Amino acid sequence: MTPAPTLRTLRWWDIDALLALEHDLFPEDAWSPGMFWSELADPETRHYVVAEDASGALAGYAGLACVPGEPADVQTIGVRRDQWGGGLGAALLTDLLDEARRRGCRHVLLEVRVDNTRAQRLYERFGFEPLGVRRGYYQPADVDALVMRRDLTADVPAVPEPETGRPA
Numbered sequence: 580m581t582p583a584p585t586l587r588t589l590r591w592w593d594i595d596a597l598l599a600l601e602h603d604l605f606p607e608d609a610w611s612p613g614m615f616w617s618e619l620a621d622p623e624t625r626h627y628v629v630a631e632d633a634s635g636a637l638a639g640y641a642g643l644a645c646v647p648g649e650p651a652d653v654q655t656i657g658v659r660r661d662q663w664g665g666g667l668g669a670a671l672l673t674d675l676l677d678e679a680r681r682r683g684c685r686h687v688l689l690e691v692r693v694d695n696t697r698a699q700r701l702y703e704r705f706g707f708e709p710l711g712v713r714r715g716y717y718q719p720a721d722v723d724a725l726v727m728r729r730d731l732t733a734d735v736p737a738v739p740e741p742e743t744g745r746p747a
Contacts, residue, residue: 589627651679653689
């Protein structure tokens with residue numbers, strides 16, 4: 580049995596591998612290098628992790644924006660395709676929610692493509708509820724985003740069933 584990927588803090592030297600994965604997963608609306616560098620430059624309000632497989636290769640990543648007293652915001656979650664369905668997306672999301680709690684945030688928001696039902700199911704398992712739709716949020720594809728919210732003060736158990744697909 581292959582060991583589960585391990586999570587650690589994202590570092591600048593991870594950005595090239597992260598960008599390759601980002602472009603594979605989100606070819607139409609991938610983040611630029613500058614966007615990731617900007618996120619890394621603000622550790623007071625940002626939390627980014629990567630998952631490494633047994634060989635040390637990048638298997639996934641996730642990021643959170645969180646200012647105490649304000650709702651946290653899931654910035655991104657990506658899981659390498661060969662890792663889909665193995666629980667890595669759930670592990671990354673759990674890390675983000677734990678960090679939001681640790682930083683004193685009471686709610687977590689996120690946007691997910693309306694056509695990404697696999698990610699929506701993951702978020703629903705973790706107690707996220709739909710709030711509304713942002714029209715044309717994902718550009719240049721002009722795809723709408725479903726806005727979802729999780730109350731961290733409520734006792735909402737996450738169902739750790741295996742994922743059936745790609746996180747957001």
